[in-house]
Amino acid sequence: xxxxxxxxxxxxxxxxxxxxxxxxxxxxFQHSCKPNARVLWREDRQGGRQLAIALxxxxxxxxxxxxxxxxxxxxxxxxxxxxxxxxxxxxxxxxACAQPEGADREASxxxxxxxxxxxxxVPKAGFSDPSVLERLLSLMEAEGLDTxxxxxxxxxxAYQLAMRTGDVHAAVAHLREACRCTELCEGAGSQxxxxxxxxxxxxxxxxxxxxx
Numbered sequence: 001x002x003x004x005x006x007x008x009x010x011x012x013x014x015x016x017x018x019x020x021x022x023x024x025x026x027x028x029f030q031h032s033c034k035p036n037a038r039v040l041w042r043e044d045r046q047g048g049r050q051l052a053i054a055l056x057x058x059x060x061x062x063x064x065x066x067x068x069x070x071x072x073x074x075x076x077x078x079x080x081x082x083x084x085x086x087x088x089x090x091x092x093x094x095x096a097c098a099q100p101e102g103a104d105r106e107a108s109x110x111x112x113x114x115x116x117x118x119x120x121x122v123p124k125a126g127f128s129d130p131s132v133l134e135r136l137l138s139l140m141e142a143e144g145l146d147t148x149x150x151x152x153x154x155x156x157x158a159y160q161l162a163m164r165t166g167d168v169h170a171a172v173a174h175l176r177e178a179c180r181c182t183e184l185c186e187g188a189g190s191q192x193x194x195x196x197x198x199x200x201x202x203x204x205x206x207x208x209x210x211x212x
Contacts, residue, residue, distance in 0.1 A: 003088055006050065008041045023050050032065035032094035033073065033080050034144050039066055040186060051187055055147035065094065073145060074116035076109035111143045122157055133158055152181030156196075168203065175200045 004027040005020040026039050029052070036058050040051045058064065067073065068088060072080045077097050084092045099105040118136040136154060140146040155177040162171035179200055182193045 006039060006041065008048070009043070021050075026050055026052060029064055029066045030094075031068040031084065031088070031090075031092065033067070033077075033092065033096035034094065035065045035067045036062070037064050037066055038149060038185060042187065042190065044189070044191070045187075053185060053187060055149055055185060073150070074112045074119065076113055077105065108143060111139050115139050115143070115145070122154075122161070148181040148184035152178050152185060155181060168206075172200070172203050175203065 001020065001022065005022055006026060008019040008021055010016060010018050023039075029037070029039065036056050037052055037054050040053060042049050042051055045051070052064065052066075069084065072083055075083070077099075081092045081097055084090060096108065099108060115136060118132055118139070122132055122136070133154065137146070137151070140150055140154075155174045159171050159174035159178055162168075162174060175196060179193065179196045182190065182196055186193055
């Protein structure tokens with residue numbers, strides 16, 4: 001259960017503790033540090049459904065992979081493998097970890113560490129240095145982590161920073177992208193997607209000439 005269970009969160013409207021469950025298909029998905037899919041519990045889908053959502057195009061016959069442990073995407077290979085071994089008791093041999101020792105593997109580690117540093121820097125730099133976001137998005141693309149899940153989080157942070165600095169035009173642009181990414185990685189009609197769409201409509205209504 002600890003290795004293959006998926007969190008379901010707390011039942012809506014209740015005070016029960018968080019739940020987890022085993023799923024016959026989702027439990028067969030292997031881990032990858034460069035996944036092509038994610039699993040997501042949607043309480044609002046027909047009384048609750050576990051969804052498998054593609055994060056990038058998946059070819060016929062290609063294995064579906066997910067990330068077992070959040071927070072490891074921007075860690076270097078050695079850290080990722082050590083943590084996965086500690087928690088799940090396997091040596092990761094995914095497409096990202098199986099790179100032979102050499103320049104390519106070192107470059108991958110450097111990109112992931114640079115992404116982590118930039119993510120930490122974004123709230124401090126804000127829009128006083130827009131190049132921070134540009135560099136972050138460029139590194140994500142180079143490392144193959146430019147999925148709707150990763151990009152959506154960056155655009156959401158950028159939207160919040162734009163609101164703090166009063167740049168409504170930038171806020172609308174980033175929130176629009178955050179909405180698009182959320183629908184792609186959570187499916188239509190999710191709670192987060194509805195919240196972001198409502199905020200986007202509010203911003204457009206308040207400043208329609210700018211938003212247009």
